Amino acid sequence: MTTQQISPVPQPTTFPRPLIVARDTIRALTSVEVGGEVHQLGEHRDFRRHDELADFLPEQGRLSLAWVRLRDGERLDIHEHPTKSVIIVCKGSVRLIGDREGMLAEGDTVCVPPGSLHGFETAPGEEFHGLSVQFEGAGLYEDEVGPRVRFTxxxxxxxxxxxxxxxxxxxxxxxxxxxxxxxxxxxxxxxxxxxxxxxxxxxxxxxxxxxxxxxxxxxxxxxxxxxxxxxxxxxxxxxxxxxxxxxxxxxxxxxxxxxxxxxxxxxxxxxxxxxxxxxxxxxxxxxxxxxxxxxxxxxxxxxxxxxxxxxxxxxxxxxxxxxxxxxxxxxxxxxxxxxxxxxxxxxxxxxxxxxxxxxxxxx
Incomplete structure (x- = not known):
């Protein structure tokens, strides 16, 4: 008597939504003791002191950094890419659109998983300066002829x-x-x-x-x-x-x-x-x-x-x-x-x- 092997039922492919992390939710360090002396840091918020950010950041990888800016109603259309990306709002505010929506203020961070649809837009008169970070491979637009993005x-x-x-x-x-x-x-x-x-x-x-x-x-x-x-x-x-x-x-x-x-x-x-x-x-x-x-x-x-x-x-x-x-x-x-x-x-x-x-x- 033979036993028929049953193949597992394939599960639908789903992509998690972007993770939004407000700056204030990252635990702040205001001072540090070195050599028996306490030194004031002002306000230092290491990303790895936030559990979800720590899980998202890789331990090893090729870091790519890029400043980004939108202003006066400009829009970065909805797109996806094959690598993790983090966008840090350094100045101003901007609206996240795509698989998840929300207003982002100065100091907020967005973690975008591979395959997640996302984009950004400003209102008339609004300005946004940010830092875009990727951890694996080339930066999204490092190769100007063949960028690592797909617009929808x-x-x-x-x-x-x-x-x-x-x-x-x-x-x-x-x-x-x-x-x-x-x-x-x-x-x-x-x-x-x-x-x-x-x-x-x-x-x-x-x-x-x-x-x-x-x-x-x-x-x-x-x-x-x-x-x-x-x-x-x-x-x-x-x-x-x-x-x-x-x-x-x-x-x-x-x-x-x-x-x-x-x-x-x-x-x-x-x-x-x-x-x-x-x-x-x-x-x-x-x-x-x-x-x-x-x-x-x-x-x-x-x-x-x-x-x-x-x-x-x-x-x-x-x-x-x-x-x-x-x-x-x-x-x-x-x-x-x-x-x-x-x-x-x-x-x-x-x-x-x-x-x-x-x-x-x-x-």
Whole structure:
């Protein structure tokens, strides 16, 4: 009797994310005793006094060092290389993008494993000076003709495909039947149609607010949480503005409209941040920009845009639709097939919600 040998199941290849080490987390040495005398060091932070840094640094190797600088909105595109690399922020600040994102301040250190996607970008007026260190083989750009890096053109192409899909769905949305009674003047001339429209729209507006609250409460990325907080501040209370400024007085219950609204809310509980950006900004906010411009004709207002729900959305939603694009551009190409599906489904749900609003107007 022979025993069949079972081959081990191959495990998927994964790359660890870059390690960010704040300077203050490296234990400081302020003095040292030599020959019986204590000598002051000011502040000395040896990298090997940090456990994770000590594990990352090799005991032997050919050291390569290079000063690096970005300034005034410059960007080092997302790339990878076959050797470990350490980047030390010596002056200024810079944003890490790629497999991990975060703002880096003076004194911070980033440890980049082989194969990890990463890049750096500065904001307009911002400047970053750093030291790039490699421990094995030639420096990344030591050979100017054959640098040891690979830029992620595939990620750029995948992101472009997502933008094209979203633009196509946005063009389709511009032809939605909801806008017909606005374009032909029926809603502007008929108070009853306006009342029906406002009552149904209010249901969607409440779900939009709840979606933003849920996203803010559940976000664990400190950089994105701050971006989301700014968006929430600008959108806060628009459901109340709609109800009070435009006289919503009738409750509407529609199970399909409720189901579509709940789909967006539930995505904030289960989706990752990239999918949330696609849903909230590429789809919902892009549609709101079109919506505000197409519907405000029926609600003329003599005050400031902040006093009209429709004027306000026509004014701010184009900017809101661009939030999070840098995060999406930093992703691996492998993420985009899933995000394309998310984009399609979000547009499907949004069109369903607006179908129901149109049905209440035209019943």
């Amino acid at each position: 053109e595939a990620a750029t192409a995948a992101y472009t495909d997502l933008e094209r899909l979203n633009a196509a769905r946005l063009r389709r949305y511009e032809e939605h039947r909801l806008f017909e009674p606005f374009d032909d003047g029926r809603i502007g001339a008929d108070p009853e149609l306006r009342r029906r429209f406002l009552s149904a729209l209010y249901v969607w507006s409440v779900y939009f607010q709840r979606m933003l609250y849920a996203r803010q409460a559940l976000c664990v990325d400190p950089v994105l949480r701050e971006v989301y907080a700014g968006h929430l501040r600008e959108e806060f209370g628009h459901d109340v503005l709609l109800r009070e400024r435009h006289g919503v007085a009738t409750d509407v219950y529609d199970p399909i409209l409720e189901a579509a609204g709940n789909w967006f809310l539930m995505q904030m509980h289960g989706a990752d941040e990239a999918a949330k950006i696609v849903i909230v900004h590429m789809v919902v906010e892009a549609s709101c920009d079109v919506f505000g411009n197409r519907t405000r004709v029926a609600f003329p207002h003599s005050g400031t845009p902040e006093e009209s729900y429709f004027d306000l959305h026509a004014a701010i939603d184009e900017d809101h639709s661009r939030i999070g694009r840098d995060h999406l551009r930093s992703l691996s190409p492998a993420r985009f097939p899933e995000l394309m599906t998310v984009c399609q489904r979000a547009w499907d749900q949004l069109e369903l919600a607006h179908d129901r609003i149109a049905a209440h107007i035209l019943r």
